[in-house]
Amino acid sequence: MEPPPSERARAALDSARAPDARKAAQVFVAQVGRDAAFQLEACVHCGLCAEACHFHLVTGDPRYTPVYKLWPMIKAYQRERAPFASLKRLLGVAPPESTAQALADWSELLYDSCNLCGRCTLACPMGIDIAGLVRQAREGMSAAGFAPPDLYEAAGRALETGSAMGVRWPALKRQIELQEKDTGLKVPVDVEGADYLVVLSSMEIIGFAEIIGALARIFHRAGVSWTLPSAGFEATNVGVQIGSREVAAVLLSRIVDAAERLKVKYVISPECGHAYSALRWEGPNLIGRPYSFKVVQIVELLDQLVREGRLRTRGKDARRLTFHDPCQIVRRGGVSQAPRRLMDGVSGRFVEMPASGAASFCCGGGGGVSAIHRAEKLRFAAFECKKRQVDATGAEALVTSCSNCRNVLEEAIEQYGMTLPVLGLTELVAQYLEPERPRP
Amino acid sequence: MTPTDLLELARGPALWASLAVLVLGSLWRVAAIWRLGAAPDLSEPRSTRLLAGAMRGIFGRMIPRKEIGRSGRLGALNGYLYHVGLAVIVFGYLPHIGFIERLAGLAWPPLPGPVVYFAVGLTFVALFIALMERLADPVRRLLSGFDDYFSWFVVILPCATGMIAINVSYPAGAAPPPLDPLPLAIHLLSAELLFVWLPFGKLAHAFLVLASRGVTGAALERKGAAL
Ligand code: SF4
Ligand code: SF4
Numbered sequence: 001m002e003p004p005p006s007e008r009a010r011a012a013l014d015s016a017r018a019p020d021a022r023k024a025a026q027v028f029v030a031q032v033g034r035d036a037a038f039q040l041e042a043c044v045h046c047g048l049c050a051e052a053c054h055f056h057l058v059t060g061d062p063r064y065t066p067v068y069k070l071w072p073m074i075k076a077y078q079r080e081r082a083p084f085a086s087l088k089r090l091l092g093v094a095p096p097e098s099t100a101q102a103l104a105d106w107s108e109l110l111y112d113s114c115n116l117c118g119r120c121t122l123a124c125p126m127g128i129d130i131a132g133l134v135r136q137a138r139e140g141m142s143a144a145g146f147a148p149p150d151l152y153e154a155a156g157r158a159l160e161t162g163s164a165m166g167v168r169w170p171a172l173k174r175q176i177e178l179q180e181k182d183t184g185l186k187v188p189v190d191v192e193g194a195d196y197l198v199v200l201s202s203m204e205i206i207g208f209a210e211i212i213g214a215l216a217r218i219f220h221r222a223g224v225s226w227t228l229p230s231a232g233f234e235a236t237n238v239g240v241q242i243g244s245r246e247v248a249a250v251l252l253s254r255i256v257d258a259a260e261r262l263k264v265k266y267v268i269s270p271e272c273g274h275a276y277s278a279l280r281w282e283g284p285n286l287i288g289r290p291y292s293f294k295v296v297q298i299v300e301l302l303d304q305l306v307r308e309g310r311l312r313t314r315g316k317d318a319r320r321l322t323f324h325d326p327c328q329i330v331r332r333g334g335v336s337q338a339p340r341r342l343m344d345g346v347s348g349r350f351v352e353m354p355a356s357g358a359a360s361f362c363c364g365g366g367g368g369v370s371a372i373h374r375a376e377k378l379r380f381a382a383f384e385c386k387k388r389q390v391d392a393t394g395a396e397a398l399v400t401s402c403s404n405c406r407n408v409l410e411e412a413i414e415q416y417g418m419t420l421p422v423l424g425l426t427e428l429v430a431q432y433l434e435p436e437r438p439r440p
Numbered sequence: 441m442t443p444t445d446l447l448e449l450a451r452g453p454a455l456w457a458s459l460a461v462l463v464l465g466s467l468w469r470v471a472a473i474w475r476l477g478a479a480p481d482l483s484e485p486r487s488t489r490l491l492a493g494a495m496r497g498i499f500g501r502m503i504p505r506k507e508i509g510r511s512g513r514l515g516a517l518n519g520y521l522y523h524v525g526l527a528v529i530v531f532g533y534l535p536h537i538g539f540i541e542r543l544a545g546l547a548w549p550p551l552p553g554p555v556v557y558f559a560v561g562l563t564f565v566a567l568f569i570a571l572m573e574r575l576a577d578p579v580r581r582l583l584s585g586f587d588d589y590f591s592w593f594v595v596i597l598p599c600a601t602g603m604i605a606i607n608v609s610y611p612a613g614a615a616p617p618p619l620d621p622l623p624l625a626i627h628l629l630s631a632e633l634l635f636v637w638l639p640f641g642k643l644a645h646a647f648l649v650l651a652s653r654g655v656t657g658a659a660l661e662r663k664g665a666a667l
Contacts, residue, residue, distance in 0.1 A: 127653030334664025
């Protein structure tokens with residue numbers, strides 16, 4: 001009998017402990033289907049993608065050229081699967097297999113120096129989705145023991161406790177109670193038949209728990225039927241970040257189980273960029289079937305509620321505010337106008353950064369980078385690009401809709417000696433809700 | 441073998457053999473990639489206008505996004521120069537149109553000679569700038585291998601041999617004399633080398649670009665993501 005998925009995921013993680021270059025090559029090759037192959041084959045080595053990547057821009061290091069990060073996967077593909085691979089092997093001109101040492105060196109390129117932000121994808125004249133391919137290349141790296149140790153540990157923790165940061169239900173319960181006290185509103189938990197299921201990122205639960213109170217107030221005012229699950233509440237997916245479909249599928253299926261158990265119509269993806277890409281785009285492919293519910297990003301939902309007239313705000317923040325685009329929500333996720341409409345609703349002085357929206361720079365911490373300790377120095381260096389964008393606005397506060405971005409931005413702002421508060425968009429909206437009219 | 445024999449070879453068996461390699465090699469390359477198959481995407485699409493996305497991918501990427509790129513500007517401009525230049529030479533020059541007509545039965549009015557000669561000069565310079573950039577820029581140097589340099593060589597070679605082949609002086613007003621068979625044969629053979637190499641190296645981007653931009657365009661459109 002086949003072991004259950006969680007055991008398979010655990011076993012996949014354990015077996016990855018011993019670095020194995022052959023296995024990496026096999027998994028690299030297995031990643032390359034038709035679409036990926038068309039892209040890998042089309043690269044003309046023009047180097048334009050380098051101009052898009054903040055890691056290259058701040059360091060000038062040619063090794064941080066986006067497509068170069070894919071080299072081990074490209075080589076494995078060319079050696080084993082590309083159209084003339086057997087002929088090339090016969091003639092002795094196929095690229096040699098990457099050694100364990102080379103792959104260990106590449107770990108920095110495929111993890112520490114890539115946020116999966118997709119800016120390079122926009123720059124490539126050949127239309128190569130380099131970010132998507134890096135995501136695929138990580139499958140080979142993680143299966144063969146070449147992912148950063150921090151991510152293996154986080155993945156193990158997530159399998160065991162439900163959260164990469166080790167947050168369990170009692171911790172969330174405590175935060176819920178505090179927020180209930182603060183707002184005087186009941187936070188519905190495990191309510192069967194609610195319309196919307198809210199899942200959260202551990203970062204929100206630990207660092208920005210006010211979001212729970214903000215949601216309670218917003219949904220109360222808008223008359224939205226919602227609930228939080230006591231199991232399957234973690235929205236982030238370290239399996240996607242490390243590049244392990246086995247781990248990702250187990251983590252994802254916990255949310256799916258909660259949604260199906262509580263028979264909700266929608267699952268709300270929280271203020272977390274990569275949680276959105278995991279839940280919205282990768283999820284059904286990970287579990288091998290379409291969902292029985294829809295996934296909606298919180299910012300999309302708030303925008304919809306405002307436009308339907310169910311949510312009204314009053315007053316505006318007088319500070320000069322700017323908005324940081326979380327890559328997976330805006331550039332890669334297609335939610336670009338909703339946050340802007342919300343910003344306009346609550347800010348009297350909303351200014352866009354230069355190259356905002358689709359071409360905006362990553363905070364430097366996406367794609368699991370913020371969880372890799374050895375990458376910290378590089379991450380702070382890469383923030384320079386974001387800093388230039390922010391500085392150009394003269395903003396007095398920075399707003400975003402991803403708690404991971406928020407945390408990374410706060411750390412970098414401190415590191416750079418800047419004095420700029422970072423706010424969450426949902427909380428900002430909650431702050432400017434029209435006061436409830438006393439009932440006659 | 442006399443120069444005339446060589447020209448016969450270049451115009452006959454060598455041409456047909458190289459064209460066969462070009463067509464079959466290209467078909468093989470595309471078919472071998474196609475055969476890899478694609479798993480269906482089970483996520484709910486934000487947009488189902490995938491063909492429109494593919495088209496936007498294909499045409500939109502002809503112009504780089506203005507927000508991205510820094511020193512790539514000259515490189516990008518230079519890229520346009522030799523692509524357009526090569527198109528003018530291949531499709532605008534009377535003898536080339538005649539060549540295509542003999543092969544495929546299709547013809548169109550040629551561009552004036554001076555325009556084509558200007559394009560040849562420009563293309564030549566642009567190709568050399570491209571090579572210089574490839575050698576001088578650390579990013580491009582790191583990415584480059586045999587394919588990049590050899591592909592450059594097989595593109596510039598027919599340009600050079602073509603210029604030599606037509607470089608005959610004759611009195612103004614007189615009809616140009618028939619071309620020397622030897623340089624013409626060499627020009628044809630160099631073009632045939634390009635035909636033979638095209639399906640196997642990076643020059644195949646001439647057709648792979650459509651697939652690559654298309655699949656990405658469709659995938660990003662599906663998500664409503666930036667294209
Ligand atoms: S921009 Fe695209 S074609 Fe150019 S080197 Fe990068 S991946 Fe290759
Ligand atoms: S996805 Fe972002 S971080 Fe990764 S290579 Fe591309 S531009 Fe750089």
